[in-house]
Amino acid sequence: MNLSIQLHLAGLSLSNTVRVLEIFGVKRARSTVHNWVHKADLQPNSCRNPDHVAVDETVIRLVDEQYWLYAAVDPASNQLLYTKLEPTRNKGIASAFFTELREKHDVDDAVILVDGDKSLNYACQRHNLDFRYERHGNRNSVERVFCEIKRRTISFSNCFSNASVETAD
CATH class of the missing domain: 3.30.420.10 (Ribonuclease H-like superfamily/Ribonuclease H)
Known part of the structure; x- marks a missing residue:
């Protein structure tokens, strides 16, 4: 769950996030990953320091x-x-x-x-x-x-x- 949230917040689409999870033998639907991200209630935090x-x-x-x-x-x-x-x-x-x-x-x-x-x-x-x-x-x-x-x-x-x-x- 944590990996999928991090991958999606890093910019991967839901479909690509699901594909990466499948590499590790985890089969989840895009809607499941979407719900995890939504429930985490996070916004990307890149810790950037813009001018x-x-x-x-x-x-x-x-x-x-x-x-x-x-x-x-x-x-x-x-x-x-x-x-x-x-x-x-x-x-x-x-x-x-x-x-x-x-x-x-x-x-x-x-x-x-x-x-x-x-x-x-x-x-x-x-x-x-x-x-x-x-x-x-x-x-x-x-x-x-x-x-x-x-x-x-x-x-x-x-x-x-x-x-x-x-x-x-």
Whole structure:
């Protein structure tokens, strides 16, 4: 179980993870591995130390409700560092997002790239993070990632209209 969770979080697809398990004589369905990963409630933690981190939030719709998706992206690789789905947005939630991001990644020396959102600016100041207002440039990476997330969320919401927010998260 532990090996399959680690393999999947390292980037292997569910199918490839199942194939690796079969090498060791363990036969499990993709759905079983998916459930293990989901129950572990882990997000990838690469312990990276990026120079810049683009942070933003956006509204996504799930069925008939809207949620705020907070995300931190490494602009050098366009990889998500951390995400959090919330029913609303405010300074407290933004601050909690940065607390959790700092627990997962060493971003204390990184320049945080934010847009004009006051709650994100407040959270950066509260955590004594070096932040810079940037509308384009390296911040475009988080916008590209959000565009793809929104595309996938719409597809997910259309296909699984009875799914809960926990499933979407």
